[in-house]
Amino acid sequence: MNNSENRPAVKVNKLTRQFGDFYAVKEITFEVNKGEIFGFLGANGAGKSTAMRMLTGLLAPSSGEATVAGYDVYKEAEKIKKNIGYMSQRFSLYEDLTVLENIKFYGGIYGLSNQQIKQKSEELVEKLNLHEVSKSLLSGLPLGWKQKLAFSVALLHDPEIIFLDEPTGGVDPVTRRQFWKLIYEASDSGITVFVTTHYMDEAEYCNRISMMVAGEIAALGSPNELKKQYGVDSMDEVFVKIARPSN
Amino acid sequence: MRKIRFILEKEFRQIFRNRGMLPIIFVMPIVQLLILANAATFDIKNIKIIILDQDHSTFSKRLVSNVNASPYFALQEPSDNTEQAEAALKEEKSDMYVVIPPDFEKDLIKEQNADVQMIINAIDGSKAGLASAYFANLLANFNVEMASSYGLKSNAMLTSNSNSKSIAVTNSNWYNQFLNYKFYMVPGILVLLVTMIGAFLSSMNIVREKEIGTIEQLNVTPIKNYEFIIGKLLPFWLIGLFELGLGLTLAKIFYSIPIEGSLVIIFGFAGIYLLAVLGMGLLISTITETQQQSMFISWFFLVIFILLSGLFTAIENMPEWAQRITLFNPVRYFIEVTRMVMLKGAGFSAVKSQFVVMLTFAFCLNLLAILRYRKTAS
Structure with missing residues (x-):
């Protein structure tokens, strides 16, 4: 394990991804500190997901450097995968399996022992209060419950970093609040959270955020710093100023 | 290796929970054997x-x-x-x-x-x-x-x-003395059954994960390519063999079809044949994004494979060029082997060359599929 305490959780240097002549992500550079909630903001097509896909090993970068949990994205992708959790905007659990079966499957392919799977299942059901539906198929559960479950399943193997790709798309404000409570809990226990989102109120919850525009990082800092820098009161206005400079 | 067990468990659960899948597994063999074998007969009376x-x-x-x-x-x-x-x-x-x-x-x-x-x-x-x-x-x-x-x-x-008028009459070749056309058709229909299970279900199953987005989730886990592929294909390999067993049993009960040769040879060959067909299914799944696309491509190949398999038209009667194409058709070899072993009682030495060809098919198709299957998009 790479356990130097001072190493950043994610370190990216001039990371680039080209599709033909088009730069989806162009020379982005940033660091994410351990235990931080790092927000990745941007309009649709700004390159957020492409950047995240490169960091999680789903997409090969065209050039630049990046380490995740201390491992190189080019050479040590498999080691990265052991140390990260991932939850995508597309719902990622199996609808035709029950709550417990989903937990067992993902626990199993992350190499947890049967004992661990059993223990984690009980903890999870307890924490998310899923006693009554633990043996029901996921297809019958409300979206909010499923997303909370997906988040918890992504943390089953105690990863160092969790990547959340628009995790709260399509759920109501109350559920979103509950979801962010889970994120804070994870962050408190030392897990680094890397999250992309459209919701500007969620951006306020992050320790630091980066704004992407046309494949490049246009602004980076804590929400307060950014608001001060652009002389506005809310992240909403910051977003509008940066993402649509012509307006 | 332990991870494969978890994938298998999940796959079997999903297959047996799928309301579309169970009828395909259990009803298709019955329909094909009981209806098709009777309808596709060239046996003429009156x-x-x-x-x-x-x-x-x-x-x-x-x-x-x-x-x-x-x-x-x-x-x-x-x-x-x-x-x-x-x-x-x-x-x-x-x-x-x-x-x-x-x-x-x-x-x-x-x-x-x-x-x-x-x-x-x-x-x-x-x-x-x-x-x-x-x-x-x-x-x-x-x-x-x-x-x-x-x-x-x-x-x-x-x-x-x-003295046939103007059109020359060629007699068909008979594989059984009582001119029972079912004996000729049934081994071929069994092959069709196994082929459909292998090619359709396997490619659709993998593409389904693409459609619902879970494949991405799997690709960020430390699961190895071979673990994923074995976990995905083994269930259909087993179902394919089960299907063959079910088909043979039905054929024995309803048509008293002779099984002159060794069942070990038939199932051994089916095992290798299924590897080839599943490799093809996997290959199709790597080049398609939706279940419809994969169905369409599987269907395209299956129709060609079936028409050029010798099931309905004897290969000897095809034009030279078509005969040469059949050499690249895995279905052809399986039909050949089932007919030879079931009806003629051929031993292993008689079908050795078919075994070699089929092993080659299985190796090449799977190699191609594995090379194309990537967790990381380039």
Whole structure:
């Protein structure tokens, strides 16, 4: 394990991804500190997901450097995968399996022992209060419950970093609040959270955020710093100023 | 390796929970075997026949009554002359007519040899071939009967002289002596069953994960390529073999189909064949994004494979170039092997070359598929 305490959780240097002549992500550079909630903001097509896909090993970068949990994205992708959790905007659990079966499957392919799977299942059901539906198929559960479950399943193997790709798309404000409570809990226990989102109120919850525009990082800092820098009161206005400079 | 167990457990749960899948696994073999094997028969009964008996002897009357008793022929009103018989042929009132010449009985007894003439409507070539074969068979039986009743020599004394109009008639090749077409079709249909399970279900299953987005989740886990592939394909390999067993059982119960050779050879070959077909399914899944696309591509190949497999048309009867294409058709080899082993009782040495070819197919298809299957998009 790479356990130097001072190493950043994610370190990216001039990371680039080209599709033909088009730069989806162009020379982005940033660091994410351990235990931080790092927000990745941007309009649709700004390159957020492409950047995240490169960091999680789903997409090969065209050039630049990046380490995740201390491992190189080019050479040590498999080691990265052991140390990260991932939850995508597309719902990622199996609808035709029950709550417990989903937990067992993902626990199993992350190499947890049967004992661990059993223990984690009980903890999870307890924490998310899923006693009554633990043996029901996921297809019958409300979206909010499923997303909370997906988040918890992504943390089953105690990863160092969790990547959340628009995790709260399509759920109501109350559920979103509950979801962010889970994120804070994870962050408190030392897990680094890397999250992309459209919701500007969620951006306020992050320790630091980066704004992407046309494949490049246009602004980076804590929400307060950014608001001060652009002389506005809310992240909403910051977003509008940066993402649509012509307006 | 432990991870494969978890994938298998998940796959089996999903397969048996899928309301579309269970009917395919259990109903498809029954429908294919019970309906298709009966419908796709070339076995023809009630061939309309007119007999011109110009001899009016005991022997000729005996022959006419034999024709009348045969389930394959429906004796029509006798004609007085060939013109009338030909007119009936033209008007589709009969399929064939047979002329028993005068002195038929005399020749048979004196010369130990006599001729009858068959004239068959050969627009439908295979039907005509069958009619001629059935009649020849009937004559052969008549020979034996007469020989035992009248002490005539039983060898080759009565020969038919077929005279098909304008279109040459080629007889089909028979693999079984009772002309039971089902014996010929059923092994082929079993192969179709196994092929469909292998090619359709496996590719659709993997593409489904792409459609619902779970494949991305799997790709960020430390799961290895081989673990994923084995976990995905092994269930269909087992289901394919189960399907073959079920099909063979049904064929035995309903058609009493002979299984002359060793079941070990059949299942051994099926195991390798399924590897090849599953490799193809995996390959299709790597180049398609939706279940519809994968269905369409699988279907495209399956139709070609089936038509060029020798199931309906004997490969020997195909044009040279088509015969060469069949060499690249895995279905062809499996049908060959099942027919040879089930009907002829062929041993391993007789089908060794097919084993070698199929192993090569399985190796190449899987290699290609594995090379194309990537967790990381480039």
